[in-house]
Amino acid sequence: EDSKKMGLIHHIGMVERSAGYAAGNKMASMRTFNKVFCINHAPGIEGLESRYKGFEEAMADLGIQYVAEIAVPEDNVVGFISAVEESVQEEGDWDGIGMLLGGSNYPSAMPGTTELKERHEKFVIGSFDINDLHYQAIDNGNILFGIDQQPYLQGYLPIPILTHAATTKTKQFLLNHAIATGPAFIL
Secondary structure, eight states, X not given: XXXXXXXXXXXXXXXXXXXXXXXXXXXXXXXXXXXXXEEESSTXXXXXXXXXXXXXXXXXXXXXXXXXXXEOOSSOXXXXXXXXXXXXXXXXXOTTEEEEESOOOSTTHHHHHHHHHHHXXXXXXXXXXXXXXXXXXXXXXXXXXXXXXXXXXXXXXXXXXXXXXXHHTOSXXXXXXXXXXXXXXXX
């Protein structure tokens, strides 16, 4: 909607709220849990907040308790772990707890998640973003999935669209304003 207000021909990328909703459904289809949290390294960023809102809506539709959004430091693993453990306020293996990392290409994300999985082995976690640490965490069973919004496509697709618009003198040639490049789930 914001891209329409700005007069852009298309939005190319991931519709964040829909991606958060899809993340909730994917997580619930993969494991059983009865309450969830979102882990936020950048409170107030609209894209992240939209992801969490979509995730919360999915949980409501599935009858799973959405507890809270947990603010964590992006550059402090000890602070990351402390913030999550203080918010969950439970001991043991955390059976029945699910978490979503709203973005995770920051220094404390994967090390913090790995340490939490060592301390509380039964909680489940999914993540936005994907990198080498994510692939390792997926392979090791520390996270269920990573969500890729396919930045290559986000960078490439505007070129033929703008070329077409410039050569045909038209502003619209696709029926959908939003061209979704994600969420693509990496399992």
